[in-house]
Amino acid sequence: MKKKILKTFGLFLLALSYAGGAWSAALTVNYADIVLENLQPGVPASLLQRAGSALGVNNTGSLGDNIYFEILIPNKSQLAAGYEPIPNVSWLKPERISFWVKANETENLDLIVYAPYDPKLFGRKYQAILMVYTLAGAGVMQDSIKTRVFLNFSSEPYGREALNKKVRDDQTNDKIVMIYPKMTSISKVSLKRKLDFSRMVVTNNSNEKITLALYAVGLANAPALARLISFKNPVIELNNKESKSIDLSIDLPLLKLKKDRPILILIGAKDTANPPKIGQFGLLIVQFN
Numbered sequence: 001m002k003k004k005i006l007k008t009f010g011l012f013l014l015a016l017s018y019a020g021g022a023w024s025a026a027l028t029v030n031y032a033d034i035v036l037e038n039l040q041p042g043v044p045a046s047l048l049q050r051a052g053s054a055l056g057v058n059n060t061g062s063l064g065d066n067i068y069f070e071i072l073i074p075n076k077s078q079l080a081a082g083y084e085p086i087p088n089v090s091w092l093k094p095e096r097i098s099f100w101v102k103a104n105e106t107e108n109l110d111l112i113v114y115a116p117y118d119p120k121l122f123g124r125k126y127q128a129i130l131m132v133y134t135l136a137g138a139g140v141m142q143d144s145i146k147t148r149v150f151l152n153f154s155s156e157p158y159g160r161e162a163l164n165k166k167v168r169d170d171q172t173n174d175k176i177v178m179i180y181p182k183m184t185s186i187s188k189v190s191l192k193r194k195l196d197f198s199r200m201v202v203t204n205n206s207n208e209k210i211t212l213a214l215y216a217v218g219l220a221n222a223p224a225l226a227r228l229i230s231f232k233n234p235v236i237e238l239n240n241k242e243s244k245s246i247d248l249s250i251d252l253p254l255l256k257l258k259k260d261r262p263i264l265i266l267i268g269a270k271d272t273a274n275p276p277k278i279g280q281f282g283l284l285i286v287q288f289n
Helices: 002-019 047-051 160-172
Strands: 027-029 033-039 055-059 065-072 092-094 098-101 105-109 111-113 125-135 141-153 177-180 183-189 195-204 210-220 229-231 235-238 243-250 263-271 279-288
Touching (some): 027 125, 033 111, 047 111, 047 279, 055 065, 055 098, 065 092, 092 125, 177 263, 195 210, 195 235, 195 279, 210 243, 235 243
Parallel strands (some): 033 141, 183 279
Antiparallel strands (some): 027 055, 055 105, 065 125, 125 141, 177 195, 195 243, 210 235, 229 243
16 A cells, blocks of 8 residues: 555656646746737748847756747637637747756847748737746656747738838848848758858947847758857957958758758847847848759
8 A cells, every 4th residue: 555655646746747847946937928010921020129128038946957948839728819829830930949047047039930921821810839948857847937929910911112121221220230131042052061151241330349149040941950050250249330240151961951942041140138138130041952
């Protein structure tokens, strides 16, 4: 009888550890809900740019830990009124899907929304769940937090002239950080070689010196880009009105891609303040032979 009680208690402990966060609340985030308005299908959007602040993940535990992100599709009981479950979790791209956070420190990351162009998306409202969690031994989920993400698509598409004007405004207005050009395409790239790229420039339009961190997010056909893209200088210091090129390499032979299918990569630059308050990104399109 005693063995049976101990076994039952052990299974109860295991069930609690699988539930996530049952024994210690080691994680907090700065957004209970993330709402992104006036999204355009086929046009990337950034939480940092739209909201003015990144997603902050705070490790309140006494030890450092690896933090993981996962996008979930909500069930009917979890949906807010008027929202549909997100059709594809790949529409939401955290800046990184895993990272290390020291005890009592916060990591701030951007969240990118990219839905492919489809006229049926205009006027639609979708909901997703962003789960942040840690893992204990044997890959068992230990602590977890779920944040609701609401994606509200514009009811009307930008006309070509309006979209071009928006891109020009983004490139020329007095933003503190600016990446130019906003969109760059490289064609006839061989999958058999490493790609070195330095055609984008980041500019500091502020009146003081700033320090920027560079990052890359793969949007289409590039699930493993985080470990395949390397920046020559991942942290850049810029004086007032100074510009520097963004030098990066992509290890293309390691990507399992098909010819005639381009990859879309967002090259981001954000300040290193905690939390970051400014950011900008450029879109790099790589087309293969």
